[in-house]
Structures are given as C-alpha cells and as structure tokens.
Amino acid sequence: MRRNVSEQPGEVDLRPLSARSVVLSLLLGAHPPQLPVKDLVRAVEPFGVGGSTLRAALSRMVSAGDLRRAEGVYGLSDRLLARQRRQDDSVHPRTRAWSGDWEMVVITATGRGPAERAELRARLTALRLAELREGVWLRPANLLRPLPEDLDGIAQRCTARPAGSGPELAAGLWPLDRWAADSRALLAHVARADRPADRLTGFAAVVRHLLTDPVLPPELLPHDWPGAALRSAYAAYQGELADTVPQDHLRA
Numbered sequence: 001m002r003r004n005v006s007e008q009p010g011e012v013d014l015r016p017l018s019a020r021s022v023v024l025s026l027l028l029g030a031h032p033p034q035l036p037v038k039d040l041v042r043a044v045e046p047f048g049v050g051g052s053t054l055r056a057a058l059s060r061m062v063s064a065g066d067l068r069r070a071e072g073v074y075g076l077s078d079r080l081l082a083r084q085r086r087q088d089d090s091v092h093p094r095t096r097a098w099s100g101d102w103e104m105v106v107i108t109a110t111g112r113g114p115a116e117r118a119e120l121r122a123r124l125t126a127l128r129l130a131e132l133r134e135g136v137w138l139r140p141a142n143l144l145r146p147l148p149e150d151l152d153g154i155a156q157r158c159t160a161r162p163a164g165s166g167p168e169l170a171a172g173l174w175p176l177d178r179w180a181a182d183s184r185a186l187l188a189h190v191a192r193a194d195r196p197a198d199r200l201t202g203f204a205a206v207v208r209h210l211l212t213d214p215v216l217p218p219e220l221l222p223h224d225w226p227g228a229a230l231r232s233a234y235a236a237y238q239g240e241l242a243d244t245v246p247q248d249h250l251r252a
Contacts, residue, residue: 012182012189017201019049019057024066025204027076028084029241034075046196086126090210091234094144098217102160105147107135109154120154128214130173138162140170142217170220182209183226187233203237206230 015021022044027033035043037058041051049057058074061067067074076084105124112120121131127147129137138160147157162169170176186209190202213227221227 012185012202012205014189014201014205017047017197019044019053020061020066021204022047022049022200023054023057023061023074024080025200026241027067027074028080028087028207029238032075033081033084034073036073038072040074047200048197086211087207089145090213091207091231093213093215095142095215095217096144098140098142098219100161100166101141102138102162103129103141103147104158104160105129105137105151106156106158107137107154108156112154123148126211130214132173138173139214140166140217140220143215167220167222170214170216171222174214174216176214176216176222176225179209179212179214180222180224180226183230187226187229190233190237199237199240203234206234206237210234 023040026040026043027035037055040058041054044054058067058069062069062074065077066080068077069075107120124131124137127145128143129139131137141159151157186202186206190199190206193199193202210227210230213230215227218225
C-alpha cells in the first residue's frame with residue numbers, strides 16, 4: 001500500500017485532489033453509498049469541481065467499473081463497496097477486551113509465485129496482522145472479526161501467548177512511533193486547513209492512514225497514542241460533510 005505520508009515521520013504528503021477523488025471521497029463516506037447526479041453536482045461544487053468536469057469523470061468511472069449508474073443515481077461498484085467496508089472498519093474498529101492471547105497464521109502452502117505471495121501479504125496486512133518472520137503472521141486477539149475461511153487451504157491458524165514483553169513485541173511488529181508522529185502531523189494539518197478542498201484532501205489522507213492503524217489493545221500502545229483523536233477528528237468532519245451531501249446518505 002502506498003503511504004500517505006512522506007518518508008520523514010511527521011511530514012504530511014497529500015495526494016492531488018481530482019474530480020474522481022472528490023466523488024469517491026464523498027461516496028465512500030455516504031451511507032448508502034449512492035447519490036443522484038443532481039446531488040453530486042451540488043456536493044462537488046465547494047471542492048472546485050464544475051458540472052461538466054463532474055459528468056466527464058462520472059462517465060469514465062462507470063466505464064472503469066468504479067461506479068454503477070441506474071436512473072440517474074450513481075453508486076459504488078462491488079469492488080469499492082469492499083473498500084468502503086474496510087474504511088468503515090478503520091474508522092470504527094470493532095474490538096473486545098484483550099485476554100493476552102494472540103492470533104497466529106502460519107503459511108503452509110508452497111510453490112506460490114511472486115504475484116500470489118504479494119497478494120497474500122497484502123491480504124494479511126489488511127487484516128491487521130504483522131509478519132514476525134517469513135510465513136508467520138500474528139496480532140493480539142482483540143478484534144471482533146473472523147479470519148477468511150479460504151485461508152484454511154494455505155495456512156494454519158492458531159492462538160498463541162508469546163513469552164516476554166507484549167509492548168516490546170508490538171513495537172517490533174509495527175512502526176508505532178512513526179505512525180503516531182504521522183497521525184499528529186495529520187491532525188495539525190487538518191486543524192489548520194480551512195478551504196473545503198484542503199479539508200477534503202487532508203481527511204482523505206486521515207482515512208488512508210487509519211487503514212494502517214494496527215488497532216492494538218491499550219496495554220500494548222505507547223503513551224498518548226493518537227488513534228482515538230484521529231478517529232474523533234474524522235467523525236467531526238463527517239458532520240461537516242452533512243452540509244454538502246444530503247444527511248440521510250451520511251453516517252451520523
């Protein structure tokens with residue numbers, strides 16, 4: 001996954017704001033993720049996207065399989081609905097009290113090509129697992145989510161309780177200090193941004209960054225972890241978007 005911050009911790013690297021990115025940001029934050037074209041025209045205006053530019057972008061997005069169109073209403077495709085679910089989980093992670101157990105996934109399949117191995121690594125990372133060593137992935141068992149059943153054909157799943165310091169193990173598996181520094185830089189950036197386009201760009205980066213949050217139990221986190229603050233800031237921004245997108249399409 002491409003990082004949304006620069007190689008120097010604490011420096012924000014924002015992606016350019018295109019008509020496509022504006023539409024996707026609005027629909028990914030809408031529940032249900034669909035809007036009539038008349039509402040989209042009104043919604044994108046504060047971000048500097050005109051009607052003709054919007055309609056050209058919508059046509060390209062339908063052709064590319066990003067959107068579906070039915071009777072003048074545009075909605076996310078299945079692929080992007082899956083992305084919305086991942087985004088929702090990153091903003092509102094479902095957790096449980098941690099007992100001290102860790103999930104462990106040990107890859108047992110052999111003979112997989114580079115593309116298949118890369119795809120598997122991306123899937124395990126998206127599940128917020130981290131690689132202890134080649135083929136051995138783990139994380140604290142504090143997430144309320146099942147692992148995909150199709151992993152059973154290529155991996156052995158088990159529960160473990162590693163010896164030694166849990167916080168030290170977590171710090172070795174995830175770049176926690178860097179993630180926290182980048183989070184604070186993003187919080188500072190969105191606090192300064194006042195133009196609608198700048199705020200949308202900043203909060204799009206916030207969502208991408210939240211996708212990389214390991215969502216660890218409090219017992220394993222460094223002091224003053226900014227994850228909750230970042231989520232609260234995005235929740236407040238969703239309230240701002242209610243003035244742009246009809247409120248019945250946005251999560252409260």
